Amino acid sequence: MDQYPDAVLFDRDGTLIEDVPYNGDPDKVRPMPGAREVVRVLRANGVRTGVVSNQSGVGRGLLTPAQVDAVNARVEVLLGRFGTWQVCPHAPEDGCPCRKPAPTMVLRACEELGAHPERTFFIGDIEADVRAALAAGVTPILVPTPVTLPEEVDRAPHTAPDLASALAMVL
Template identity: 60%
Template sequence: MTQNSIRPFRTAAPGPGSVDGILFDRDGTLIADVPYNADPDLVRPMPTVVDALDRLRALGIPVGVVTNQSGIGRGRLTAAQVRRVNARVDELIGPFDVWRVCPHTPEDGCRCRKPAPGMVLSAAAELGVPVDRVAVIGDIGADIAAARSAGARAVLVPTPQTRAEEIAAAPLLAATVRGALELLLPAMVEVRR
């Protein structure tokens, strides 16, 4: 399944209560995925992200980033390089209220690396928002699994790298980050007008 063949939304209701905080995956969701990116000059926002985050902040909803960066654990990046790339993300589409970065490889068996819930739980706590009132927006199944195992809501915004089975299993689908926010927050539609 390609990005172009995705229906704009899977419109299942997000569940009871409101969404009071949003966490985003970084690579492939907020910015174009450049594998093991150590260069802030390569940071490019994904379509609709800048406008969507501006509108989200206008509603006063706190936002954060939860990102796996196994390049640190693999020795392909330094933590300082990741911090510089994250600072560039903040310059272009921030600021974000919380950042969580997992530097581990899958083999490390840590509790923070998505699909584990550690970063989602920690970020929600720092935002001061109960995790069941948080949503995670990401582009792969690990993002969705981390949200679900933490007790948060989840929306998948697929890219060409997203596997078909991840798309089929997603509780909510949107073609863009703006579409994901409109699914979660009806007020986003009002701000758009």
């Protein structure tokens, strides 16, 4: 890329922080390897950052919105402030228009950050992240974890073994 992207968006669980299913406890938040450095380098280069996250635990009655907010606040204590947080609290069966793989939250994040989708990347760990990015006109980068299915890796247009490698693809 000739110049830096407008923005880099991240999935939260399994991408920025270790995936603790339905986590409502800020004390359980642990950054993924390389997360601190990646967001630091992006910000140091003037690249806007945001988070796009499905949080179906709210819709399933397993978490409260306040618990999600507390975990998100802890993420910012550990990784610094993000320019936007887009969170879908709905369960999959709710049929909402915002839940990934729908592009709604990715497009909202771009709008809030003043970023052009075609100059934005979305880094995530599952196919819903990739599909949401593609539907929004954003470039996806899949960083697989043990929960990522092999066929999701095969279908992803761009993959990286870790966050540092994903950073090298965007800068």
